[in-house]
Amino acid sequence: MFQYDIKKVWCFVVVLFFITKPVNSQIDNSFRYYYPEFETARSHQLILHIANINFLKNNEYKNMMEWGHTLIGYGLQPSLMYYAGDKFRLRAGVFVQQYSGLNHYSEVKPVLSAHLRLSSSVDVIMGALRGHIHHNLIEPLFSFERQYTRPVENGLQFLINRPRIHSDIWVDWEQFIREGDDFPEWFTVGMNSEYSLRDLTQTSKWKIVVPVQAIATHRGGEISDYPEPVQTSLNLAAGLKTIYFSEDRLRNWGVFGYGISYRNLNDVGPQGVNNGHACYWGLTANSPKVNLMTGYFYGKNYVALRGAGNFQSVSFIRENVYFPERQLITLKVGYNREIMEKIKFSFLFEGYYDIPDSRLDFAAGMQIVFTPSFFIMEKAFF
Structure with missing residues (x-):
């Protein structure tokens, strides 16, 4: 009976999307952003910027791939930013995060970031990156929850914004080693690039986008005494998005489809799984305050290196748990509201229906982001 009801809900959601006029390839997360964007008009100014994020995320998961747990707490990142002209900014501060119920901070990290505008379309960031949720990757490649579990990424990042090409390419150096250390070097390389095709006609409101996304992870290091072999693995996703920009109550709506691959380059993959593939397609619709997404995911021997556990074929939380094929129906409903300038509220419901197991896992959460800036001098x- 439960399986039959879920199928009816799925059919209703699909019909609803089409009758409300058939965008991102995922839910719109922009209301969760808090990285201070570069402002060329701030030349020679010293600014105090405060990024405050208050969050609650309750994961009601009963599967073998992802823990059911609740994350509730806050993050605070005060920083001083100095604009040396209109092409360079130095940002220095500290990030602290505390989960409710703890008497200590779960994260205390210095933040130092050099942001250089090489040109009007190319930015380079070294140090603390424009990271996690800002990368805007699909969930089978990059878990949204990393905004809380790895809130500060450090390394190197290139941002490219041209009329038809947008790209985010970065290296997150997760663990540094010295000669003789008994633990491995860890780093993640990521890319999110989109190429916008020409409109079908000069007056068309349709847009066709070709996205290419990748995550590569490396564990090893030539100077480390870590006994395990070097491991380098790759996730690659490519597809097509069609977007229609509307003038009615829906801001935009569209469809997306991705082909996704997993490959381990060293033949030491988890559970002996070295190659896998997946597909992910669905429908999206966005109004000024409400975001909707529904999708279908199929994976065979797929390992999501930095992705959400719900999409895995191999469990990283339980030993010897392996499901070669995964089939999920996903549903996301978001509500966003700008309370005042620099104060944003968001709510997100996420549903994951496992078709073979006839099981519904879901998560619900909310977030308040406060990002004021204060001019100092x-x-x-020079």
């Missing part, structure tokens, strides 16, 4: 450094 203006002074040229």
Whole structure:
């Protein structure tokens, strides 16, 4: 009976999307952003920027791939930003995060970031990156929850924004080693690139986008005494998105489809799984305050290196748990509201229906982001 009801809900959601006029390839997460974007008009100014994020996420998961747990707490990142002209910014501060119920901070990390505008379309960031949720990757490649579990990424990042090409390419250096260390070097390389095709006609509101996304992880290091073999693995996703920009109550709506692959390059993959593939397609619709997404995921021997556990074929939380084929129906409903300038509220419901197991897992959460900036002084450094 439960399986039959879920199928009816799925059919209703699909019909609803089409009758409300058939965008991102995932839910719109922009209301969760808090990285201070580069402002060229701030030349020679010293600014105090405060990024405050308050969050609650309750995961009601009963599967073998992802823990059911609740994350509730806050993050605070005060930083001083100095604009040396209109092409360079130095940002220095500290990030602290505390989960409710703890008497100590779960994260205390210095934040130092050099942001250089090489040109009007190319930015380079070294140090603390524009990371996690800002990368805007699909969930089978990159878990949204990393905004809380790895809130500060450090390394190197290139941002490219041209009329038809947008790209985010970065290296997150997760663990540094010295000669003789008995633990491995860890780093993640990521890319999210989109190429916008020409409109079908000059007056068309349709847009066709070709996305290419990748995650590569490396564990090893030539100077480490870590006994395990070097491991390098790759997730690659490519597909097509069609977007229609509307003038009615829906801001935009569209469809997306991705082919996804997994490959381990060293023949030491988890549970002996070295190659896998998946597909992920669905429908999206966005109004000024409400976001909807529904999708279908099929994976065979798929390992999501930095992705959400719900999409895995191999469990990383339980030993010897392996499901070669995964089939999921996903549903996301988001509500976003800007309370005041620099104060944003968001709510997100996520549903994952496992078709073979006839099981529904879900998560619900909310977030308040407060990102004020205060002018301190203006002074040229030369």
